Amino acid sequence: MSSIVGRGAVAAAEQSGIDLLMIDDDADLMRLMQRASTRAGHRFVGVADAWGALDALSRQTFDLLLVDMNIPGTGGTEILGEIRAAGHSAPAIVLTGDIGSVNLDSLRSLGVVATAEKSSDFERLMRAVDEAVRGDQAA
Known part of the structure; x- marks a missing residue:
């Protein structure tokens, strides 16, 4: 199962x-993401x-949502509006079952840096995480 996460994600x-x-x-999906992330x-x-999100954010700082x-x-x-109103600024990747229904440009004001389709290749989701990590390091 080591093929789930690409080398770039591991290096980052x-x-x-x-x-x-x-x-x-x-x-x-949560279990898959937890295993791959860990x-x-x-x-x-x-x-x-x-x-649950607001509770977790009140106890810990996160680098990516x-x-x-x-x-x-x-x-x-x-949810993103509530998170931003509470003062949390971590960048976000939006997950959706229908990528065509999401306008990334309209979500940028909420700190969204990428979108990922839930039903697509899981490795693609991990690459989006990797790209967000690298983008954050470059800032």
Whole structure:
């Protein structure tokens, strides 16, 4: 299963050891992401809703957020708005089942740096994390 995470993600993680917060109600994807992130050297926290996200953010600083756009009860845009209103500025990657329905430019004001399709190749999601890590290191 070592093929899940590309070499670039591992190299970036070794340099950064970032703290990831994933906000998603898909338990299977959450488990996959936790395993891959931990294997890559990241510290991972997963929550299923906005309240869990705000609670986690009140206790810890995160370097990157992975946010599902379609969480039941509260959408990803609303969750990101609440997170920003609470003063948290970590960049975010938006996860969606329909990448065509997401306009990245309209989400940039909420700190979104990339989008990733949930049903696509899992390695592509890890590359998006890697690119966000490298972009953060370059800043």
